[in-house]
Amino acid sequence: MSQSNLECFKAYDIRGKVPESLNENLAYKIGRTFVSELTAKTVVVGHDIRLDSEKLANALKKGITEAGADVLDIGLCGTEEVYFHTSRNKADGGIMVTASHNPKNYNGMKLVSKGAKPISSDSGLKDIEYRILHNALGSCSSEPGQITPLFDKQSYISHLLTYINQENLTPLKIVLNPGNGSAGVMIKQLIELLPFNCILINQEPDGNFPNGVPNPLLPENRYVTSQAVKNHQADFGVAWDGDFDRCFLFDENGDYVEGYYLVGLLAKILIESYGKAKIIHDPRLTWNTIEQVKQAGGTPVQSKTGHSFMKESMRKEGALYGGEMSAHHYFKDFAYSDSGMIPWLLISEVISTSGKSLSSLVEDRRQAYPCSGELNYKVENIESTLDKIEAHFKDASPEVDKTDGVSLDFGNWRMNVRPSNTEQYFRLNIESRANKSLIEEKIKEVEGIIK
Numbered sequence: 437m438s439q440s441n442l443e444c445f446k447a448y449d450i451r452g453k454v455p456e457s458l459n460e461n462l463a464y465k466i467g468r469t470f471v472s473e474l475t476a477k478t479v480v481v482g483h484d485i486r487l488d489s490e491k492l493a494n495a496l497k498k499g500i501t502e503a504g505a506d507v508l509d510i511g512l513c514g515t516e517e518v519y520f521h522t523s524r525n526k527a528d529g530g531i532m533v534t535a536s537h538n539p540k541n542y543n544g545m546k547l548v549s550k551g552a553k554p555i556s557s558d559s560g561l562k563d564i565e566y567r568i569l570h571n572a573l574g575s576c577s578s579e580p581g582q583i584t585p586l587f588d589k590q591s592y593i594s595h596l597l598t599y600i601n602q603e604n605l606t607p608l609k610i611v612l613n614p615g616n617g618s619a620g621v622m623i624k625q626l627i628e629l630l631p632f633n634c635i636l637i638n639q640e641p642d643g644n645f646p647n648g649v650p651n652p653l654l655p656e657n658r659y660v661t662s663q664a665v666k667n668h669q670a671d672f673g674v675a676w677d678g679d680f681d682r683c684f685l686f687d688e689n690g691d692y693v694e695g696y697y698l699v700g701l702l703a704k705i706l707i708e709s710y711g712k713a714k715i716i717h718d719p720r721l722t723w724n725t726i727e728q729v730k731q732a733g734g735t736p737v738q739s740k741t742g743h744s745f746m747k748e749s750m751r752k753e754g755a756l757y758g759g760e761m762s763a764h765h766y767f768k769d770f771a772y773s774d775s776g777m778i779p780w781l782l783i784s785e786v787i788s789t790s791g792k793s794l795s796s797l798v799e800d801r802r803q804a805y806p807c808s809g810e811l812n813y814k815v816e817n818i819e820s821t822l823d824k825i826e827a828h829f830k831d832a833s834p835e836v837d838k839t840d841g842v843s844l845d846f847g848n849w850r851m852n853v854r855p856s857n858t859e860q861y862f863r864l865n866i867e868s869r870a871n872k873s874l875i876e877e878k879i880k881e882v883e884g885i886i887k
Contacts (some may be wrong), residue, residue, distance in 0.1 A: 440569075440718065441565065441569070442457075442462070442565050442568065442809055443457050443614060444458045444462075444544065445557075445561060445562070445565040445743070445793040445832070446557075446857075447460065447556060447557045447857040448465070448546075448554070448556045448557070448742060448743060449544055449545060449546045449561075449742055449783070450540075450544045450545040450546075450547070450555070451535055451536075451538060451542060451543075451545075452540055452543075452544065453541055453619040454488050454492075454541060454542065454543045455488075457542065458492070458543055459492075459735035460491055460492060460494075460495035461495070462568070463492045463495035463496045463499070463533075463545075463648055463740055464495045464496065464761065465494040465499060465504065465568045465573055466496060466499065466531075466564065466568065467479075467495070467497065467498065467499020467500040467501075467502075467531075467591060468499040468500070468502065468503045468573040468574055468576075468868050469499075469544065469564050469567045469568055469572075469573050469574060470499075470500065470503075470529060470531065470547065470564060471499075471500055471503035471504065471505040471573075471574065471815065472503060472561075472567070472573065472574025473560060473563055473564055473567065473574075474511035474528055476500075476505045476527075476528035476529050476547055476596060477505055477506065477528055477754040477803040478505060478506045478507075478508060478522045478525070478527040478528055479505050479506070479507055479508070479527060479528060479529050479530060479531065480507075480508045480510060480518055480522045480525065480527045480530035480531070480586075481493055481496060481497055481498050481500070481507050481509055481510070481518075481527070481530070481531050481532075481533075482509070482511065482512070482513040482515075482518045482521075482530075482531075482532050482533070483512060483532070483533035483534065483749055484509040484512070484513075484514075484515075484532070484534040484535075484536075484617065484678055484679045485532065485617055485618050485641040485643045485678070486533075486534070486535060486540070486543050486643045486678075487540075487643035487644070488543055488643075489534065489543060489643070490512075491534045492533050492543060492545075493533045496519060496531060496533065496545070498510065499573075499733050500581060501580045501581040501582070501583060501674065501857070502576045502580055502581075503573075503574055503575075503577060503581070504576075504577025504579060504580065504581055504812075505528070505581045505584070506581040506582050506584065507581060507582070507583045507584065508521060508525060508527060508584055508625070509583050509584065509585050509586060509587075510586045510587065511585070511586075511587050512618060512621055513532075513589075513618060513621070513622070514618045514619060514622065514679050514680040514681065514776065514777075515532045515534055515536075515546055515679040515680070515681040515682050516680070516774065516775045516776065516777070517589070517592055517622075517769070518530040518532040518546070518548070518552075519548060519552040519771055519773035519774075520552075520592050520595065520770070520771070520773075521546055521586065521592070522550075522551075523551055523552045523771035523773075524595075525586075526550075527550070527861070528549070528550055529547065529548060529549050529550065529551065529555075530548045531545050531546070531547050531548075532545065532546045532679065533545055534546060534618075534678065534679040535678070536677055536678050536679050536681070537648070537649060537650060537651035537653070537677040538552075538884045539649055540643070540644070540645050540649060545852075547560075547561065547564075550769060552771040552772070552773050553747070554651060554743055554744040554747055556742075556744035558744075559602060559640065559744065566766065568663070569570060578613050580610075583887045588810055589622055590625075591630070592622075592634075593622070593625060593626050594749065595680045595770075596626065596775075596777050596778060596781060597629065597781075598769075598783055599767075599778050599782060600782065600784070601771075601785065602629075602630070602631075602783045603789050604785050605630060605631050605632070605784060605785060605788045606631065606788040607631050607632060607633055608632050608633070608671040608672075608784060608787060608788065609632070609633045609634075609635070609668060609669070609670045609793065610632050610633070610635070610670055610671060610672060610674065610780075610784065611634075611635045611637065611661060611664045611668060611670045611673035611674070611686070612627070612634050612635065612636050612637070612639070612666045612673075613636075613637045613638050613639075613652075613654070613660065613661045613664070613672050613673065613674065613675040613676070613792070614636075614638060614639050614641075614650070614676055614680070615638050615645075615648075615649075615650025615657075615675060615676060615677070615678065615878070616639075616640060616641060616642040616644075616645055616650065616674075616706075617640045617641065617649075617650045617672065617676060617677065617679065617680060618641060618678065618679055619676040619680035619776070619818075620636075620638075620639040620640055620641045621641055621829075622680075622777075623636070623639070624636075624639070626777070629802055630784075632784070633686075635664060635668050635670060637660065637661070637664050638650075638660070640740065641686055642667055647660065649667050650675075650677050650678045651667060651678075652675040652676070652677065652684035653677075653682075653684070653762065653763065653810075654693075655692075657675075657821045658675070658684070658686070658692050659698070661673045661674075661675045661684075661686050661690075662686055662690035662691070662692065663690065665686050665687070665689075665690040666690040667689075670688065670793070671688055671793070672685060672686060672687055672688055672783070672784075672787070672794045673685065673690070673858050674686075674780045674791075676776050677776070679765065680776040680777070681719070681774050681776050682762070682763040682764055682774070682776050683763060683765075683776040683777070683779055683780050683825060684763055684778065685698060685779075685783065685794065687793065687794040687795040687798070688793045688794060689795055691795065692763065692795065693798055694697035694761065694802075694807060694809055695759075695760070695762055695763040696721045696724060696725070696726065696761040696807055696867075697798040697801045697802060698759070698763075698765075698775055698779065698783075698798075699717060699724075699725050699759030699760070699761060699765070699805070700714065700724045700725045700727070700729070700732030700801060701728070701730065701783070701786075701797060701798060701801075702757060702759060702765060702779060703715045703725065703728055703729050703757055703759065704715075704728050704729075704731075704732045705782055705786055706756055706757045706782075707729070707733060707734040707756070708732060710732055710756055711733075711758070712733045712735070713734050713735070713755065714734065714735045714736075714753045714754065714755040714756065714760030715729045715735065715736050715755060715757055715758065715759075716737050716738075716739045716746055716753065716755045716757070716759070716766070717729075717736055717737070717739070717748050717758070717759060717760075718738070718739060718740070718741040718746065718759075718760045718761065718762075718840070719738055719739075719741065719837065719839045719840045719841075719852055720741060720760075720761050720762075720810065720840075720852045720854070720863075720865040721761045721805075721807050721852070721865050721867050722736075722738065722739075722850075722867075723805050723869070724801050724805040724865055725735055725759070725868075725877075727804075727805075728801070728818070734756075735835065737753050737755065738839055738844070739758070739839075740839055740840045741760060741762075741857070742857050743764060743766075743774060743842045744776075745765060746758045746760065746764070746766055746887070747772050747773065750766055750768065750772045751772055754768070755768060756768050758772075758832065761865070762810065762887050763776075765778065765789070782857070783797075792825055801884065803870060804869070804870055805867050805868070805869065805870075806822045806867065806868055806870070806871070806872040806875055806883050807865065807866065807867040808865060808866040808867070808875050808879055809845060809865075809869075809873065810863055810864070810865055811840065811863070811864045811865070811879065812856075812861040812863055812864075813861065813862045813863075813864065813883075813886055814861060814862070815862045815886060818855040818862050821843045821853075821862060821885075821886060822841065822842050822853060822855075824885050825844075825853055825882065825885050825886075826841065828885050829844055829846075832846055834846045840852070840854050841853050841854020841855065842854070842865075844874050848869050848871065849866065849867065849868040849869070849871070849875070849878060850866070851864065851865065851866045851867075851869075851878065851882065852865045853865075853882070862886070864879075864882060866878050866879060866882070
């Protein structure tokens with residue numbers, strides 16, 4: 437902990453090693469400062485399944501109540517449940533204790549204000565950090581707040597079910613893999629209300645992560661879900677990260693479906709259901725999304741990558757839906773927040789009503805716009821690397837877009853290179869127009885510049 441910054445305060449949230457960067461003492465101070473900074477009267481608090489999450493949440497609640505605010509304690513949950521209850525109960529803010537997909541020895545917090553609006557570095561997080569560093573926590577109240585348990589998940593589950601018509605559902609066979617994360621608690625209650633034949637794997641919440649940290653974005657973490665789909669001859673599979681604000685789908689062949697293609701598919705589904713609307717997308721991979729949105733009669737709008745930027749754009753545009761290729765999906769009626777549950781429910785209804793397999797719903801899009809998926813590289817100087825890449829391709833006269841990092845459009849292929857906002861990585865995405873071999877060629881070319 438230096439005098440200029442707290443290393444666990446990041447661009448979008450709080451995240452770091454426990455107890456070196458984040459501990460109960462700091463959690464208490466965050467609670468005190470959060471109430472003072474927001475002049476909060478009621479705060480929703482939840483936590484994930486990590487071994488130290490409950491202790492951190494208890495310290496956080498102590499700080500909140502000593503500052504005079506009441507706590508709606510929703511206990512063990514997913515991040516989106518904090519968003520939901522903050523909005524539904526008209527609370528002044530909400531805090532989720534989670535480190536999502538980070539390693540076992542990490543933990544963190546995601547903060548929102550009224551209406552589940554994200555609190556990030558440019559909307560209050562730096563102010564909270566500054567006040568903690570200067571011991572300006574706000575005064576303790578002579579009348580401490582009260583903690584009210586709110587463990588009933590039924591209102592949240594009932595809301596999820598409003599996105600589908602249950603009468604349309606058929607008895608699909610679906611593999612569900614919570615990855616020993618928070619989704620296991622809720623999913624069992626949800627599927628009791630659905631006609632599916634569900635095969636649950638790694639469903640028991642366990643902060644020891646006996647089957648590895650739940651992060652299906654990593655290719656090595658996809659095997660178990662893929663194999664289960666094949667072994668059970670399931671219609672499709674779903675896997676979640678630790679706090680289940682992202683879901684990852686596998687088709688009936690066990691093949692991973694890139695989040696990019698799901699953005700276009702979900703946009704199409706929602707426009708067909710709700711009518712013409714604006715759809716927000718990130719700049720990393722865009723062609724397929726733009727085409728599908730326009731074909732459905734919607735209006736695509738580009739936003740900078742990251743949940744705070746996406747949510748801000750959605751509110752500004754009044755957008756129906758927003759999607760990132762990294763598996764974050766945002767919904768207007770879900771307080772413009774991301775959900776890892778709504779997407780797979782929507783997909784299950786489409787498969788039920790159309791009689792089409794998941795692979796057939798996305799295969800033509802995979803062929804029309806093949807992509808690299810997100811590739812990550814560690815480099816010494818991200819800014820100079822971006823400059824080198826832009827200079828290398830300058831003579832090809834690409835269309836340049838600097839909404840987020842650098843996007844270069846060459847007509848038959850395009851790329852986006854950008855620094856990560858959450859990790860020390862340089863991220864690369866490439867797509868083409870029906871030319872998969874060109875992607876491999878361009879990956880090698882860019883890697884040559886990076887190295």
